[in-house]
Amino acid sequence: xxxxxxxxxxxxxxxxxxxxxxxxxxxxxxxxxxxxxxxxxxxxxxxxxxxxxxxxxxxxxxxxxxxxxxxxxxxxxxxxxxxxxxxxxxxxxxxxxxxxxxxxxxxxxxxxxxxxxxxxxxxxxxxxxxxxxxxxxxxxxxxxxxxxxxxxxxxxxxxxxxxxxxxxxxxxxxxxxxxxxxxxxxxxxxxxxxxxxxxxxxxxxxxxxxxxxxxxxxxxxxxxxxxxxxxxxxxxxxxxxxxxxxxxxxxxxxxxxxxxxxxxxxxxxxxxxxxxxxxxxxxxxxxxxxxxxxxxxxxxxxxxxxxxxxxxxxxxxxxxxxxxxxxxxxxxxxxxxxxxxxxxxxxxxxxxxxxxxxxxxxxxxxxxxxxxxxxxxxxxxxxxxxxxxxxxxxxxxxxxxxxxxxxxxxxxxxxxxxxxxxxxxxxxxxxxxxxxxxxxxxxxxxxxxxxxxxxxxxxxxxxxxxxxx
Ligand code: FAD
Numbered sequence: 001x002x003x004x005x006x007x008x009x010x011x012x013x014x015x016x017x018x019x020x021x022x023x024x025x026x027x028x029x030x031x032x033x034x035x036x037x038x039x040x041x042x043x044x045x046x047x048x049x050x051x052x053x054x055x056x057x058x059x060x061x062x063x064x065x066x067x068x069x070x071x072x073x074x075x076x077x078x079x080x081x082x083x084x085x086x087x088x089x090x091x092x093x094x095x096x097x098x099x100x101x102x103x104x105x106x107x108x109x110x111x112x113x114x115x116x117x118x119x120x121x122x123x124x125x126x127x128x129x130x131x132x133x134x135x136x137x138x139x140x141x142x143x144x145x146x147x148x149x150x151x152x153x154x155x156x157x158x159x160x161x162x163x164x165x166x167x168x169x170x171x172x173x174x175x176x177x178x179x180x181x182x183x184x185x186x187x188x189x190x191x192x193x194x195x196x197x198x199x200x201x202x203x204x205x206x207x208x209x210x211x212x213x214x215x216x217x218x219x220x221x222x223x224x225x226x227x228x229x230x231x232x233x234x235x236x237x238x239x240x241x242x243x244x245x246x247x248x249x250x251x252x253x254x255x256x257x258x259x260x261x262x263x264x265x266x267x268x269x270x271x272x273x274x275x276x277x278x279x280x281x282x283x284x285x286x287x288x289x290x291x292x293x294x295x296x297x298x299x300x301x302x303x304x305x306x307x308x309x310x311x312x313x314x315x316x317x318x319x320x321x322x323x324x325x326x327x328x329x330x331x332x333x334x335x336x337x338x339x340x341x342x343x344x345x346x347x348x349x350x351x352x353x354x355x356x357x358x359x360x361x362x363x364x365x366x367x368x369x370x371x372x373x374x375x376x377x378x379x380x381x382x383x384x385x386x387x388x389x390x391x392x393x394x395x396x397x398x399x400x401x402x403x404x405x406x407x408x409x410x411x412x413x414x415x416x417x418x419x420x421x422x423x424x425x426x427x428x429x430x431x432x433x434x435x436x437x438x439x440x441x442x443x444x445x446x447x448x449x450x451x452x453x454x455x456x457x458x459x460x461x462x463x464x465x466x467x468x469x
Pocket of ligand 1: 015
């Protein structure tokens with residue numbers, strides 16, 4: 001096969017997994033080509049995921065706080081939102097990061113080839129550019145990092161009023177009534193943004209609870225807060241029909257909390273999960289196995305696929321679909337391809353919902369521990385007893401640590417409250433290091449901080465707690 005370009009390492013997809021793999025491979029001396037169908041690097045996370053959502057969530061928090069500080073004697077006139085300026089600000093952040101990545105690629109002499117790549121055989125990828133130009137790239141080794149995309153519900157009509165997370169982040173306008181289908185992290189983060197901007201939100205979820213991965217008691221303070229703010233949160237309920245009418249999207253529900261009549265919405269956000277892109281890359285031609293759901297099969301902790309010189313990482317290989325998982329896997333794949341003895345061997349991967357309050361968890365949840373019959377103990381510290389939480393005006397949080405009852409090693413944690421996502425990293429580290437409750441309790445945490453709640457929870461488990469402020 002005649003190639004237009006040859007390289008030692010080809011990376012397919014420039015998301016957090018792909019650009020990490022490409023940069024690491026180049027740093028280790030491999031001549032690297034990075035294939036990306038979009039015009040910017042950074043994948044879902046930087047362009048239409050983690051980063052733009054967090055920018056808008058920051059704006060939402062400021063808006064909410066402008067109301068809430070009234071309690072401490074500060075009153076603002078109701079804030080005005082210039083939606084074009086807000087959108088522009090979010091785009092500036094995204095552009096700064098994706099532009100930064102382009103610079104880093106150039107610095108390392110990573111050659112970016114723009115277009116849709118598909119495997120032709122185990123050593124060639126064909127890239128078709130937006131202009132239809134075909135480039136065949138021959139590679140010695142490859143990393144598949146083609147990510148995932150939002151799941152579509154087949155019975156929902158094509159209509160500009162029906163959006164996925166990418167549409168929600170575009171921030172075209174602020175609808176009056178918005179339906180969020182799916183009570184997972186992505187749907188609820190977007191609900192947080194639109195609620196702060198003034199939309200009346202209804203959330204519908206098939207399962208008995210929202211944020212299904214975390215323990216119910218950890219989710220509860222968040223649930224209590226949004227129950228007061230949102231129009232409806234319907235659990236164990238599903239959408240069965242959506243019709244486009246001039247008056248709005250007419251939605252029919254079925255299930256435990258379903259309203260009897262169809263309801264009208266100006267905007268419907270579908271956030272029912274993400275599906276891997278494994279079936280769209282010609283993997284079979286490269287001898288790379290893909291399962292029926294579209295996940296590329298990885299056969300070892302060195303990120304190899306069923307074709308030993310082709311690796312796969314990130315959302316395309318399985319759950320959890322998180323950027324920090326993709327990054328670590330990408331680094332491993334590049335190092336192994338360059339001949340280093342690396343493995344991806346994380347004990348735990350933390351999850352965070354950047355809602356308000358934030359919900360974060362890592363390792364074994366209490367519900368999992370119960371279901372698996374693990375002999376566990378727990379330490380729970382309510383933030384109502386944290387001086388820092390009180391002085392932030394937000395005392396609804398909670399820090400819960402799960403310990404192995406015999407070794408007293410920490411095996412999991414759930415935290416709900418302001419900045420829970422930042423706090424959970426300490427517990428992830430403690431689990432990786434095999435720390436026990438005494439290690440955590442004896443570590444001097446700065447006072448007054450929310451991080452103290454972790455040490456306090458460990459002391460609660462040990463029964464050595466001395467004060468609660
Ligand atoms: P992706 O980021 O999906 O990148 C894949 C890249 O491959 C894309 O650029 C795509 O264009 C390209 N590609 C695909 N097929 C081809 C092809 N055939 N040829 C060429 N290029 C191709 N995760 C977190 O950890 N924290 C968060 O706060 C967070 N927030 C999120 C918010 C939203 C709204 C969404 C949608 C996701 C969020 N995620 C978050 C998930 C996170 O974005 C993903 O886990 C992460 O981007 C996965 O990285 P990846 O490298 O596997 O793939």
